[in-house]
Amino acid sequence: MSLDKPYDNIPGTVIFDADMSRKGFHLNQFCMSLMKADNRARFKADEKAYLNEWKMTDEQKQAVLDRDYNRMMALGGNIYFLAKIFSTDGLSFQYAAATMTGMSQEEYRDMMLAGGRKPDNESTGDQTDE
Amino acid sequence: MSKITAGVTTSHVPAIGAALDLGKDKEPYWEAVFKGYEFSKKWIANEKPDVVFLVYNDHASAFSQEIIPTFAIGCAEEYAPADEGFGPRPVPVVKGHPEMASHIAQSVIQDDFDLTIVNKMDVDHGLTVPLSLMFGQPDQWPCKVIPLAVNVVQYPPPSGRRCYMLGKAIRKAIESYDDDLNVQVWGTGGMSHQLQGPRAGLINQEFDNDFLDRIVNDPDELSKMPHLDYVKKAGSEGIELVMWLIMRGALNDDVEQIHRFYHVPASNTAVGHLILNNR
Numbered sequence: 001m002s003l004d005k006p007y008d009n010i011p012g013t014v015i016f017d018a019d020m021s022r023k024g025f026h027l028n029q030f031c032m033s034l035m036k037a038d039n040r041a042r043f044k045a046d047e048k049a050y051l052n053e054w055k056m057t058d059e060q061k062q063a064v065l066d067r068d069y070n071r072m073m074a075l076g077g078n079i080y081f082l083a084k085i086f087s088t089d090g091l092s093f094q095y096a097a098a099t100m101t102g103m104s105q106e107e108y109r110d111m112m113l114a115g116g117r118k119p120d121n122e123s124t125g126d127q128t129d130e
Numbered sequence: 131m132s133k134i135t136a137g138v139t140t141s142h143v144p145a146i147g148a149a150l151d152l153g154k155d156k157e158p159y160w161e162a163v164f165k166g167y168e169f170s171k172k173w174i175a176n177e178k179p180d181v182v183f184l185v186y187n188d189h190a191s192a193f194s195q196e197i198i199p200t201f202a203i204g205c206a207e208e209y210a211p212a213d214e215g216f217g218p219r220p221v222p223v224v225k226g227h228p229e230m231a232s233h234i235a236q237s238v239i240q241d242d243f244d245l246t247i248v249n250k251m252d253v254d255h256g257l258t259v260p261l262s263l264m265f266g267q268p269d270q271w272p273c274k275v276i277p278l279a280v281n282v283v284q285y286p287p288p289s290g291r292r293c294y295m296l297g298k299a300i301r302k303a304i305e306s307y308d309d310d311l312n313v314q315v316w317g318t319g320g321m322s323h324q325l326q327g328p329r330a331g332l333i334n335q336e337f338d339n340d341f342l343d344r345i346v347n348d349p350d351e352l353s354k355m356p357h358l359d360y361v362k363k364a365g366s367e368g369i370e371l372v373m374w375l376i377m378r379g380a381l382n383d384d385v386e387q388i389h390r391f392y393h394v395p396a397s398n399t400a401v402g403h404l405i406l407n408n409r
Contacts, residue, residue, distance in 0.1 A: 006358050007285070012329030013366050017285040025195055032194040035213050070327060079326040079367075080190040080283055087215025093144060094397045097330040108331060112395040116322075116333025119363060 016078045024076020027064075030054040031081035040088045069100050132230070132304050132311040136177065137377045137385065137406040138170075139345070140263055142186060142318045144255040145397035147219055150262050166391030166403055167263045173389065173405060174264050180311040181227050181274045183234075183300065184257055185376045186318045187282045189214070191254035198284050199246035201296065203238075204253075204277035205231040212252035221258050221267075227274035230307055234276065237303035243296050245278075253277060260318045263403075280373050282319070286357060290372045294353035297379020304380070317377030319370025321392075322363070323399035332365040333400050338392060341371060342402055346387050349378040367399075381408045 007015045014020065021028075030051065033039045043050040051061040063071040064085065072082055086096040098108035111117060149160040191212040193199065206226045211218040235245050257277055265272060278300075281287055288296075297315070304313050321341065324332040341364075344352040353375050360369045389405040 007361055010329075010362055010366075012327045013324065013361070014327055015285050015361070015366065016283065021195060021284050028190070028195050032190065034215050035191070037213070037217070040215070073326060078190065078283060081195075083189065084215040090216070092148075092397065093325060097325050097398050100327055100330050102328065111331055112333075112398065115335065115394050116398075116400070117324075117329065117331040119322075119332060119334040119337070 014073045020076050020078070022076070024060075024078060024081075026055045027060045027072065027075060027077050028081035030056060030064075031077070031084040034084040034088045043088065067099070069096055132181075132307040132309060132313050134301060134304055134313050134315055134380055134408050135179070136314045136408050137381045138260075138264065138314060138316040138404070139374045139377055140260050140316070140318055140403045141320055141396065141399060141401045142256045142259040143396045143399045143401065144214070144259065146401075147221075147255050147259040147262055150267065151220055163393055163396050163401055164263075166393055166401065169389050170264055170403070170405060171266055177314070178312065179273050179314040181230060181276060181313045183276045183278065183304065183313060183315045183380070184260065184318065185278045185280060185316060185373045186256035186260070187370060187373065188251075188279045189254050189256055190283060192248075192251035192279065193281075193283075198281055199248075199279070200281045200288050201243065202246040202248045202279040203231055203235050204248050204251060204279070205235060206249050206251065209251060209253040209257075209275075209277065211258055212254040214254055218252075219255065219258055221262060222270050224253055224257065224261070224271060224275050224277075227276055230274075230304075230309075230311070231276045233307050234300060234303040237306060238296070238299045241299040241302065243299050248279070251277075251279075256318060260316060278376070280376070282367075282370050282372070287369055287372055289357065290353045290355055290375050293372045293375040294349065294379040297376040297381075300376065301380040315377045315380040317374035319373050320364070320368060321371060321400040321402040322365050322368045324365030325367050325398055327366075329365070331398055333394055334363050334365070334368075335392075335394065335400065337363045337368075338400050338402055342390060342392065342404065345374055345378050346385065346404065346406065349375065353379075381406060
């Protein structure tokens with residue numbers, strides 16, 4: 001019997017559970033390595049070569065090279081691990097979050113200044129409830 | 131005997147730490163956040179806690195995917211600020227209280243809460259940003275800190291109920307410690323926010339304000355709220371709010387709220403902050 005996933009119908013949201021964790025293990029461990037300045041320097045010098053040191057799938061490596069955070073999360077990446085990549089790039093959490101929404105940086109910043117994304121039925125997934 | 135004199139809750143947004151470290155705290159955007167802590171800094175300068183028992187979550191800094199403890203108590207002499215990918219925050223090393231921490235671990239484990247004991251770890255923004263918000267930028271932190279790291283990275287985090295009950299066990303442990311120490315318990319993280327995916331930027335002011343009301347006046351019922359409600363209504367990272375319930379469980383049933391602050395936004399997040407008198 002598999003475990004319940006009552007969180008599967010929340011729109012625009014990946015819950016990092018045990019299945020995602022297994023899928024993303026090597027991707028996330030690569031991210032952890034960027035907590036050392038020497039590793040960040042080696043990664044920046046030759047991203048492909050550095051990624052090839054890790055047992056990641058080609059898809060995961062490509063998603064990192066593309067800085068496609070939604071794709072990385074679909075492939076098991078967790079946002080707190082992935083944060084090491086955009087921190088290495090000198091970019092903020094808000095920058096990274098904006099790229100995941102399809103909004104421009106300005107549009108996203110303005111949405112946050114106006115009180116953030118509103119929790120309507122569509123965003124909470126309540127419409128799909130019984 | 132030691133006494134828990136107050137509880138504090140606060141968000142621990144990393145950008146708040148960055149704003150302070152880079153001297154941007156006087157910019158209007160950030161001034162609006164720091165304004166909510168002016169009272170708190172004065173208050174804590176008078177209170178002079180000996181020890182802060184600080185509940186936070188590690189953001190894949192001390193704990194990678196190799197080991198994911200649900201509850202981990204720090205029993206070390208000191209904790210260095212973690213390098214989260216842009217160098218460590220320029221803040222003082224955090225001094226621990228190994229004797230009291232070990233006493234709490236022993237007491238709480240014997241009360242059926244199986245804590246993981248950590249004798250060496252770095253601490254990330256989850257722990258250092260609350261210290262900066264409450265103490266500003268001193269050369270040394272003015273108190274000892276006992277970190278309690280809670281897993282909210284890999285689903286499932288502990289339930290709100292479990293957190294609340296753990297708080298009660300922690301209280302019993304602290305108040306059975308022989309030395310006469312003034313102890314505060316802090317619960318950090320939240321409020322509503324989602325950092326990932328197309329729904330990033332979710333903020334739920336109604337949820338947050340209701341949570342602020344109920345954690346003061348109705349914590350027992352609030353602690354029964356299921357995970358799914360947090361995730362749906364307060365965003366995938368809003369689940370951090372279960373950590374506030376550890377703080378609340380460690381206080382009296384009736385507490386006096388002496389400060390409340392709520393502000394949107396700090397980066398992607400709603401900032402919430404409470405000070406509760408436990409005397």
